[in-house]
Amino acid sequence: MITAxxxxxxxxxxxxxxxxxxxxxxxxxxxxxxxGLVLGDVTTGVTVxxxxxxxxxxxxxxxxxxxxxxxxxxIIATTFAIVSGEGPEIALTLAIPVAVAAQxxxxxxxxxxxxxxxxxxxxxxxxxxxKLELCHFGxxxxxxxxxxxxxxxxxxxxxxxxxxxxxxxxxxxLRGLEVSGGILPAVGFGMLLTMxxxxxxxxxxxxxxxxxxxxxxxxxxVTMVAVSIALIYDHFQKKSENDTESKDDLxxxxxx
Amino acid sequence: MTNTEKxxxxxxxxxxxxxxxxxxQLSWNYExxxxxxxxxxxxxxxxxxYNDDQEGLRKAVERNLEFFxxxxxxxxxxxxxxxxxxxxLALYHDIDPSSISSVKVSMMGPFAGIxxxxxxxxxxxxxxGIGISLATGGSILGPIVFLIIYxxxxxxxxxxxxxxxxxxxxxxxEKLSGSAVMQRLTEATTIIGxxxxxxxxxxxxxxxxxxxxxxxxxxMTLQGIFDxxxxxxxxxxxxxxxxxxxxxxxxxTKLLLLLIVISIIGAVIGLF
Numbered sequence: 001m002i003t004a005x006x007x008x009x010x011x012x013x014x015x016x017x018x019x020x021x022x023x024x025x026x027x028x029x030x031x032x033x034x035x036g037l038v039l040g041d042v043t044t045g046v047t048v049x050x051x052x053x054x055x056x057x058x059x060x061x062x063x064x065x066x067x068x069x070x071x072x073x074x075i076i077a078t079t080f081a082i083v084s085g086e087g088p089e090i091a092l093t094l095a096i097p098v099a100v101a102a103q104x105x106x107x108x109x110x111x112x113x114x115x116x117x118x119x120x121x122x123x124x125x126x127x128x129x130x131k132l133e134l135c136h137f138g139x140x141x142x143x144x145x146x147x148x149x150x151x152x153x154x155x156x157x158x159x160x161x162x163x164x165x166x167x168x169x170x171x172x173x174l175r176g177l178e179v180s181g182g183i184l185p186a187v188g189f190g191m192l193l194t195m196x197x198x199x200x201x202x203x204x205x206x207x208x209x210x211x212x213x214x215x216x217x218x219x220x221x222v223t224m225v226a227v228s229i230a231l232i233y234d235h236f237q238k239k240s241e242n243d244t245e246s247k248d249d250l251x252x253x254x255x256x
Numbered sequence: 257m258t259n260t261e262k263x264x265x266x267x268x269x270x271x272x273x274x275x276x277x278x279x280x281q282l283s284w285n286y287e288x289x290x291x292x293x294x295x296x297x298x299x300x301x302x303x304x305x306y307n308d309d310q311e312g313l314r315k316a317v318e319r320n321l322e323f324f325x326x327x328x329x330x331x332x333x334x335x336x337x338x339x340x341x342x343x344x345l346a347l348y349h350d351i352d353p354s355s356i357s358s359v360k361v362s363m364m365g366p367f368a369g370i371x372x373x374x375x376x377x378x379x380x381x382x383x384x385g386i387g388i389s390l391a392t393g394g395s396i397l398g399p400i401v402f403l404i405i406y407x408x409x410x411x412x413x414x415x416x417x418x419x420x421x422x423x424x425x426x427x428x429x430e431k432l433s434g435s436a437v438m439q440r441l442t443e444a445t446t447i448i449g450x451x452x453x454x455x456x457x458x459x460x461x462x463x464x465x466x467x468x469x470x471x472x473x474x475x476m477t478l479q480g481i482f483d484x485x486x487x488x489x490x491x492x493x494x495x496x497x498x499x500x501x502x503x504x505x506x507x508x509t510k511l512l513l514l515l516i517v518i519s520i521i522g523a524v525i526g527l528f
Contacts, residue, residue, distance in 0.1 A: 016282075019281040019282070019284065020278055020279050020280060020281055020282055020328075021278050022278075022328055022329070022410060023403070023406070023407050023410055023411075024380075024383075024402065024403055024406045024407065024410070025403070027380075027384065027402075029384060029387055029388065029391070029398070029399055029402055030399050030402070030403060033396060033399040042394065042396055043393075043394030044394065045394075046391050046394040046395065046396055046398060046399060047391075047393075047394045049391070049399065050388050050391050050398070053384055053387075053388060054388065054460055055512070057381055057384060057456075068508075068509065096509075096512055096513070096516075100509055110284055110285055110286055111285070111286055112285075113283050113284060113285035113286075114285040114286060114287045116283045116285065116292060117283065117285055117287055117288050117291060117292050117321075120283075120292050120295070120321060121318075121321060124295075124314065124317045124318050124321055125314075125318075127310065127313075127314055129299060129303070129317070132292075132295065132296070132299070132317070133296055133299065135283065135292060136279070136282055136283045136292050136293060136295075136296040137282065137283075138283060139282040139283030139284065139285075139292075140282050143282070172520075172523045172524045173520050173523070173524070175523040175528065176516075176519040176520030176521070176522060176523030176524065176528070177516070177519065177520065179463075179464060179519040179522065179523055179528045180515055180516045180518075180519030180520070182461065182462030182463060182464065183461065183462070183463055183494060183515050183518075183519055184512060184515055184516070185456070185460050185461050186457070186461045186491065186494040186495045186497075186498050186515070187498050187508055187511050187512050187515065189453055189456055189457050189460075189461065189495045189498070190495050190496070190497070190498025190499040190501070190502055190511070191498070191502055191508055192377050192381065192449070192453050193450075193453060193495070193496075193499040193502075194499055194502045194503055195372070195373065195376075195377045196373065196377055196446050196449045196450050196453065197503075198442075198443065198446050201443065201446050201447055201450055202450065204446075204447050204450040204451050204454070205450040205451070205453055205454045205457075206454060207451055207454060208450065208451030208452060208453060208454020208455045208458075209454035209455065209457055209458045209488070209492060210454070211451075211454070211455065212454065212455040212458035212459050212488075213458045213486075213487050213488045214487075217455065218389065218455075219382060219385045219386055219389060219452060219455055219456070219459075220386060222451055222452060222454070222455045223382055223448065223451075223452060225451065226447060226448040226451035226452060227448055229447055229451070230444040230445070230447040230448050231444070233443070233444065233447055234440055234443070234444045237440055237443065238440070
């Protein structure tokens with residue numbers, strides 16, 4: 001009961017942070033670590049966080065799209081991994097279906113919020129700005145409710161049920177899940193690729209791949225090379241532009 | 257102190273915007289998205305600018321309840337720019353109110369595009385990648401390092417974005433949107449994003465093919481054979497396969513589930 005309440009509380013705070021402060025606390029890597037801290041098993045928390053972060057790497061809310069709720073998926077999965085003692089593999093099976101289920105609830109919540117914008121219109125017309133601010137905070141209530149509604153029952157009622165289920169899973173399937181933890185990051189990376197899909201720049205992907213595979217470069221090393229290449233590339237782009245007016249704009253922006 | 261000085265925005269007013277803007281998406285909805293958040297963020301500044309001009313304030317509030325959506329960190333340069341314009345309007349009445357709305361609209365699209373590719377697809381993956389590489393064995397150092405380096409960018413962008421854009425005002429918009437700078441900025445960040453993505457595909461996607469081919473001293477794992485052709489070949493092919501699949505319109509969820517099924521089948525038949 002206390003576990004369920006604590007986890008739900010953390011989930012609500014992180015859910016608000018994920019949409020608003022956006023300092024990265026609601027990302028799987030950190031969220032799982034925080035759950036690990038709260039439940040007294042940081043090592044498992046971080047390990048689950050790493051696995052889930054890799055899978056959800058490319059999934060961010062772009063524009064109006066509602067992504068699978070990686071936060072709720074992470075929180076429930078990490079809690080189960082720690083409480084059941086089954087380790088990080090089990091987190092993987094849970095995180096994705098939970099994230100997809102929570103996504104549906106998110107869409108519902110964002111529909112309910114439409115009510116507040118209409119109320120705010122009315123408040124503005126009346127010149128009642130306190131009320132307008134209150135309307136904005138109506139969204140906070142919706143966010144907390146929808147997070148609590150999923151997380152609390154899942155943790156409170158779910159652990160026994162989930163433990164029973166886990167006992168029924170054959171060893172080979174568990175091995176398969178472990179393997180999929182290594183393969184699934186490809187989905188995030190593939191998705192990022194479609195986002196960065198500028199045809200004449202795609203070779204840079206292979207340069208990065210080759211540097212790591214054959215040159216043993218780390219991420220930081222490649223980032224340095226990449227920034228240098230980007231600056232050189234931009235220099236030549238600028239040179240080939242005849243538009244003198246815009247010539248120094250990027251430099252001006254960079255130095256600001 | 258002249259009336260103008262009294263009414264123009266101070267650092268304190270902008271700091272309020274800085275903090276309120278962190279609640280931008282509290283009431284995100286399908287109809288007008290971040291509109292109410294936008295209005296909430298700049299409300300104290302508007303109240304100050306329009307001081308006792310109730311009608312002006314009401315109009316300004318309504319103007320700032322219009323549809324708005326952009327990348328949350330990149331909203332700050334837009335706050336700064338529109339506040340510089342609101343200030344001009346409130347104090348001198350020499351700009352067209354509708355131009356404030358159109359500046360807002362013309363900024364939010366390109367800024368969302370740059371913000372998405374810069375933060376969600378470049379800076380975040382790089383920072384998370386560094387955090388993950390330091391988190392081996394469950395070390396808490398990884399998460400901590402991620403938070404520190406990532407937030408240098410998120411806080412820096414918000415702070416500099418707001419204060420610089422306010423200072424530069426309308427000038428800023430012309431500077432950004434009137435040229436090929438946007439495209440160049442996108443291309444430069446895309447190069448960095450793509451290269452880092454190449455590294456991550458090579459080092460973070462793992463397909464352990466433990467299946468043994470041959471017997472006795474001739475025995476070799478499938479992994480060893482592929483490594484002989486080219487290390488990381490399978491991770492590369494899987495990543496590219498997913499990319500192709502997504503380009504053909506497959507959903508991420510579907511591909512995730514497909515890979516899980518393949519992994520389990522692979523484990524059951526002894527491939528992994």
